[in-house]
Amino acid sequence: MTEQRQQPADWQERQRALDISRSWIVQAPAGSGKTELLVQRILALLAIAESPEEILAITFTRKAAAEMKTRLLQALESAANPQQPMAAHAAETWRRARKVLARDRDRAWRLRQNPSRLQMMTIDSFCALLTRRMPWLSRFGDPPKVSDEPEELYLRAAEALLARLESGGPGENAIAVLLDHLDNRYTLLRDLLVTMLGRRDQWLRHLMAQRQRPARELLESGLRLYVASRLDHALNVIGLATYQRLCGVARYAAGNLAIVQSLQQPLAVFVDDGDMTGTLAHWQGLSHLVLTGAGTVRKTLNKTLGFPADKSDPAVAAKAEALDILETLRANPQAIEVFKALRHLPDTVYQENQWQVLQALIKLLPLAEVELQNIFCQQGAVDFIQIAGGARAALGTAAAPEDLLLQLDGVLRHVLVDEFQDTSYAQYDLLRCLTSGWQAGDGRSLFLVGDPMQSIYRFREAEVGLFLRVSRRGLDDLPIDRLILTTNFRSGETLVAWVNQHLQDLVPAQPDEVTGAVPFAPSIAYHADPKGVAISLHGFRDRQDEVEAAQVVELIRQAREVHPSGTIAVLVRSRSHLLKIIPSLQQAGLRYQAQDIDPLTDRPAIQDILSLVRALHHLGDRVAWLAILRAPWCGLTLTDLDRLCGRDGRKTIWELLTRTDDQIEMFDRISADGRQRLHRIMPILERALDQRGRISLRRLIESTWLALSGPACVSAADMKDVQQVMVLLEGLDNPLDAATLENRVAQLFAAPDPGAGSELQLMTIHRAKGLEFDTVILPGLGRGVRTREKALLRWLEHPKYELLLAPIPSYADSDPDPTYAFLGHVLQEKDALETLRLLYVAVTRARSRLHLLGHVRDSQDQPIKPASGSLLAEIWPSAEAAFTAGICSFETSPEPEAIPLPLRRLPAGWQPPSLPAPLAVRQDEIRLASETAHYDVQPQASLRTEEGRVIGTLVHGWLERIAGAGMQDWSPERIRAQEEAISRQLCVQGVPRYRLAACVRQVLEGLLTACTSERGQWLLTQHADAACELALNGVVDGQMVRAVVDRTFEDEGIRWVVDYKTSRPGAGESTADFLQQEVERYRPQLAAYAILVGRLYPDRMIRTALYFPMIDGWIVSDMEVS
Amino acid sequence: MQSELYAAARSGHLILTANDRLTRYLAREYDLAQQASGLSCWLRPQIFSFSGWLFRLHQQLPEPPHLLNKAQLQQVWEQIIEEDVQRNGNILLQVPQTAIRARQAHTLLLASAAEFDPSLSAEDQRAFLRWRKTWRQQAARHDWHDPAELPDRIASAIADGTLHLPEQVVLAGFDEIPPDLERVCRSLTSRGVPVSRWQPTAVDLSQPTRVDANDPEQEVTLCARWVRQILLQDPAARIGIVVPQLEAYQSLIEQIFTAQLAPQAFVAGEEARELFNVSLGHRLDDEGVVLAALRLLRLHRQLDQTDLTWLLTTPYTAGVHRESALRARLDRELRRRYRQHTWSLASLVKVVAALGKTTQSEVPAFHKILQNLVKEQQRSRKRLPGAWAEHFSNLLDQLGWPGERGLNSREYQAVGHFRQALTELASLDGIRKSLERAEAVSILSRLVAGTDFQPEGPEAPVQVLGLLESGGLSFDHLWVLGLHDTALPSLPRPNPFIPLPVQRRYRMSRCDAEREMAFADQAAHRLFSAAPQVILSWPHSDHGVNLRPSPYLADIPPDQPTVADTAAPATLIHDKQPVMEIIVDTQGPPLARRKPFSGGTTIIKDQALCPFRAFAHHRLRAEALDTPEPGIDNLSRGTLAHTVLELFWKEVGDLQTLHALDATQRSAAILRSVEAALSRLEAAQRSNLPDRQRQLEQERLDRVVQRWLTIEEKRQNFRVLGTEETFQVELGGLSIRTRIDRIDQLSDGSLAIIDYKTGRPDPTEWLTERITEPQLPIYALGQPRGKIGAVMCAVVRSRSDESGFRGLAKDPAAWPQAGSRTITQCFEEMGWTGLEDVLDYWQQALSNLGTAFARGDAVVDPIGYERACRYCDLTSLCRILEAAASEGRGGDD
């Protein structure tokens, strides 16, 4: 193919993009090779950088960051090869990478050895980095962890806030107002607050601003101005003359209606309005007069509209006049649009109760945020919004940009952002901060790449309007020029032409920051059509998923025939659209990779594990207990279950199974088969119950599942899924409640089939972004989506009219709320545009073959039409003909006769395999001679025992010190003078203040006794060859022993081995008894000491003794050793 | 043990090591060498970690400085930061963690003997300097010292000659000599003490082997099987596993190593500490027994349902042995009857006592626990930390912690550590003033969370270590795991409180990429020759993100290690692949008794929705635990509306009377009913509704009833004959007892049977093949045939546009109702002409359902997934998902 060498049509744009002295925003449509461009630009920057840390590349996902880094390193790798590659773009990259390598050598960066110097990360990681480096300014302190489940934190915050209703505190009245408004539905309000907290990056700044000013006036003036501007526009379109004529007709009609007394009518405003016109109500009245409910111009006018079938002249004339106006309007589509739009305009004032609710929200929502901060604080965990907020705060308050430099590894001079169309407002704001003070030509640059047509992350707050804003106005003071790439390297000519043709007219021609309307930029195919190119549309009359699924299978077969090694993707808008397709593929024997498609909650194997968790967690969870008795590893029949527990609804199943009185009778009742099954699993469950808390939840469940032979009951694919649940359980020890567990499991999906290649993949369109396939099949285009839930607050930030706000409508009343509805309408419009973009992303994944499948609704009285909100509805205007032409109907096949669900279970005589025996390893035990601890003794939390231990340690330490230094230096005065030091030592060791004095007294008493008594002096005085705390190791009875001898010395030919004990006789115990008991207790220890010391002094007579400094007690252990 | 070190140890030279682990290792090696040389007793060698040695020496100083312990230091710094934050009118999310980081900066500066200039630093660092200044002032005032000051104290004492000096010093296992150690060494040499360095000499070896794995899981599995292979052949082998990012790998290693090395123990839920040891500990508060202690201490005043369930099910309290089943039952009852999301301890005690009596399931020990908690609640004055520590330990004793079952070794050690944490709390007496209870609990929790728990066990042949701890150790076999490109060299993590240039100048650890690389060079050099056999491995991807191999692997070709067959129990059990038994089991035993079966109309409803559901709910009494919601939940709201209307009509009686009431009288009557209904609910729940919620609910009910009455007003004359009448019906072989919400006598003398609904009922469901809304049909069957004039749902909702009557009537026009058109359609389809036909149909259909239930029919046959199963609590028991799964996913191949 000779075309390979030819320059793409937009090569000049691409060259300009590498001009690193300027900042660019690049509009890069699907297939335009933007990653390559980014890599080339980074290479260009690296070639002149002082340090690699000067350059920061921000990607949308971690995966993308890793890929970009790999691409860059590959470029450097291949540049190490002196041979220039043949292909033009590869040569360009190679040349640039060579320059970087030279720089790398010069500056000793060792980039290839230390690639972590390349700063490529997601915006979240970058924010996290900033907060890590600026703990004080970000107000985080040491970085908190980012919670995987922020919803749980929002929930706690919302509950804490709502608790103020009863406990009092700021916001209590606001809560009452809202609850009343929501028909006193506490949990509804809570859940709405939770949703709001998850989007607080959007409303918080607005609401904080509202608190500082006369909010109502300003907000209403925004509404007024907005409405006024729409009305002006309407008047312009319709023309004053027509308008006045219409008003005349309306007044006539209103007069008639007034007579029949239905003033709840939109036209009521025209009654006695004294010729005052032009208000919103007037306009809406006219709209009602002109348009039918379906939005077409009325053809007839009847008495309900104020035109009674009256044959009088004025009546006939008025009706004729009206019909005449309608006739002119019918020919004016723009006017029709205007009248339609009028229906959705907001009120210009807030109704009193509406305002009250809004006020309550303005008060309450910021308080919710404060509660959330408290929760973050308690949990040491935050969400991504908070991280971004922290980063933003740190950047915003850093006194000077220099501060930032001190904190980052180098001067940040160049920032590159990929997928800029999916930037949220918060991220945009951060970027502004980061580049504040940057100017054209100062050696710093910004490089933003994205495709506004591929902005599909509105649900994650992506705001495509920002792309438009920056490409129009730059970023604050920094001018940013716009480049538009047009070459599509991915799809062949036919496909590119199809996309151009079908989307061009659908996308609004005028960009609009508010709705995110992006004009379409057509692409030029770089490659001619590959072999087997095809585009097909398959329409279905009414939804029948099975038939669509069969068609999908057929298309896959065809694609395989045409292009056996080609890749195929089945892309859907929502994973539930694959529900019927997956079984069809399996029946057809087609293996596929599917990620995050197949939810684990619905797997029986997983349900069994959850039952096990719940049963072990709660003996009273009867469903769970019965479920584990019915699960395949046990498989009790219904009859046996009934015999077991049908008579007693109160006792727990475990009681019924184990309490002997019932048990004997119960085991008589159930079948022999049931008995055998129960006997297999009961010991396992008993052990598991005993291990609760002792081992982690994961280990508990996993080991129990293994012991129950769980793995024998499931498929190989299930094994992987189970593993995922086990990993999930690992993080869930504390605190476990069933709802949390179920929520978490609901977020797990079956692992992709490891045996399937990448030739056939199923995924959502969102996931497919950035990928390409030879064949793309898009089923389910006719299916709509769930409508948006109502939010507590709707808002719109308008470039001209600032903020438009509306609170949620009442749940207790049915009054309409036009302002809320208006904002909803704008949101809908945004959604519609996004849906169209989603379709664009989907169709542009294809290299050569594209198949669209979707159904339309066919009802008798209406033309066939796809469901509103469906992808098909979006391209309907341009695809209608093609779809209707190929539409196929089908017979509904009768439901197959249901066969009852069988019970699958292990055979009664099942024996699990025997597992490999424990490994034999060499074990050298080392024993401490003083080791007495034994855990069969029940420990207590009591601290008094601890105190005794501390005193003992201190006395030992001091006696060592005294004896070591020579006890002649230690007069009683000097010892007493240590009071302060001793007191501190005790304190450090955790003796509470009010016990200090008593403990100090004891220590001193012990020391003084030892230093003043005759026995003590004899012990401590400087003997021949004396030692304190003598550490000896050796072998006793074939076992390695380590010992520390408190005091040993020689006196009169005897080697004394003495151990200090700080215990004392209990109340009423005689000293002699006490001493005797103690010596018995420590005899083994003393014996070991004697043996060891005896080996050091083989020719000495050894005597061992205990000394009790507290009571000057002394007892010789009469065992003697040679 | 290598000979030169052995010789040094035997001559009593001082050996200073990089960490405690190496100290233990060398001491043990020495002992084994001594034993091997035939000795039976010897002096313990002078082997200490640097910090351990400093600490010992410090006690020999003539005037030992008063060192604060870790907990004390932490508190001091926390307070300093807290006060600074407040003074600046700021917030700081994580004060305790910040204190740790700031102290670390302080220590780093001390160790490097470095200072920096505030004017050259960022605001974060100036904040740190402020804190440090305050610390210094406070330390001087109280004569407090930080252990980090010790090196310089000791160094000068050595230089002064105040300390007894060792003959020679050997530094063992340091990859780098930290600057403070270097200063101490300089003092030593200045006094003529020779200082030398020792690292195990590189083994003569062939090149290390490189193993490429798909992901960490496969990597660890290979490694474990490799270990297994070695130990099978050589039980005396010593194996090292070094993991640069040990934290990320810890749990994988613990799982997979246990499974592969000790499969039987794995299945028994036991550990294999005698086989392998991971140098990283666990958080102490991950131990069940400790967690329980903290949780017990946190219970105070208010318990939410989660807390309560925990308290009732935890094995760590008194009386569990006798009461565990009773407590589980109690929890079920509490949830079912009282529906309280949050309990106050006081009312809980009462309810538990009362419930125990009525259900003959008394739980005296639990009752005692609650009483103790109530008493605790009254003692809320401030105390010193030490007093709290003691108080907590007494409270735990009273509650019976740590429970009645014996502790195993791990738990025993954990309890010991917990007690240690309590003494640490007590040690704050000199640092903190009196504390609130909550504050004391939170400090204790943090102390516990900060405690690293590593249960002691026997010396294991397999040592799993981090990079730092592996210095100085040698092995027969070594595997280095997880060598991807951000693990070695790792990403820099400079301390944010010291300016980077300063950190670079002093070469502080982890400060930048160059520093990391220098460290990685050293470590790689040492590790790759630390054993005769060295294996280096890396995973291609982790959690879907592609990784690259560490640059240190670049030149080594990948290879396959020799590994043992898998011993993982999961695989072995799965591979045994039994032939599963498949049986049809859709029938339970028939009902024995003929007396009324409890469950009411729900039985029929369930039977209609799905026979299995009826069997499980009503025969097996399988019902999910109720989960109370905060606020007044939907069920209670429904009940309240019911009750209000019941009471209202009891008082008012008929439509005429209603008309006769003027607005005030009507309002008063409504108010009385609302008030009475609320009180009835409160009596049933044995606790009053919270004031404001009660107020709001009262207003709501008032509004709802007002609106509802405007609907009733539109009806033709009627008289309310009865409300909540109980009666019994026979349906096939089943007899049930039930209650009718309301019966009206209409103007023509016929009866209207009325059921209040607060949801959105659909009367067409009465007319389908399975009657899934059978209440009203059943009620109708219980009435004399000819007298029925209407069967109606009274849909009472807050919004008046959603309220009205829905149902069947002889004279539909007399009822302000919505949605009757579909019913007419049904009539046409079924060829019915009037109510009589419907009643015939009901008789037939309901009897069929009753018979099926009495027979024990229990086939899993839901009327539709959406309608029957989505909100059914039995999905796990009926195994309906197997139907979906066998369709969704093929067999095993």
Ligand code: SF4
């Ligand atoms: S989940 Fe469905 S199939 Fe199972 S018992 Fe409930 S209704 Fe029946």
